[in-house]
Structure formats: C-alpha cells, structure tokens
Amino acid sequence: MKCPECDSTLIRTGMTRQDGSSTTIRRKKCRVCGHGWYTVEVPLPPYALNHTRDSEGLTGLALKSDYKRISFNPA
Numbered sequence: 001m002k003c004p005e006c007d008s009t010l011i012r013t014g015m016t017r018q019d020g021s022s023t024t025i026r027r028k029k030c031r032v033c034g035h036g037w038y039t040v041e042v043p044l045p046p047y048a049l050n051h052t053r054d055s056e057g058l059t060g061l062a063l064k065s066d067y068k069r070i071s072f073n074p075a
Contacts, residue, residue, distance in 0.1 A: 001028070001039075003030035003032065003033060003035055004035065004037060005030065005033050005035040006030060006032055006033040006035070008030050008031070008032040008033065010030065010031040010032050011028050011029070011030060011031065012028070012029050012030075012031055013026050013027070013028055014027045014028070014029050014036075015027035022042065022043050023040060023041065023042050024040070024041040025038060025039070025040050025041075026038065026039045026040075026041070044063075044067065047064075048063060048064055048066075048067045049061045049062065049063060049064065050062050050063075050064055
C-alpha cells in the first residue's frame, strides 16, 4: 500500500476494529508526510476473483471487471 498523498510505502496502522462480523476498518498514517486515512476490508465472494499467471508461471488473484467499479458513498 502507498500513501495517497506522497506515494511512500512507509505506512503505519494505528487502529484496527471489526465493524459487524465481517468488515475490518483500519486507520493508516504515512510516516513520511503524516497523511492519515481509513481502509475498509470486506469479504468478496469467490466468483469475484480471477486467477492470473505471469510470464514466469506464478499465479495471483485479480478482481473481475464487474467488481472494480465498486464505490463507497459515505453517509
């Protein structure tokens, strides 16, 4: 993860909490510029992911295109 302000990878997680049974909220802070933000982790169904393979044959996971358009609208 990179800081959205300065692109540094020196990130600290200051707070983690469970919101309900399956959502995790984390407070992040950049150690370089001091910018703070929240991340939210939610479970995805298995069919939301594609298995990928790179040129060396290593596999990974990527979101299917339908799930890349998910947006968050704060209340």
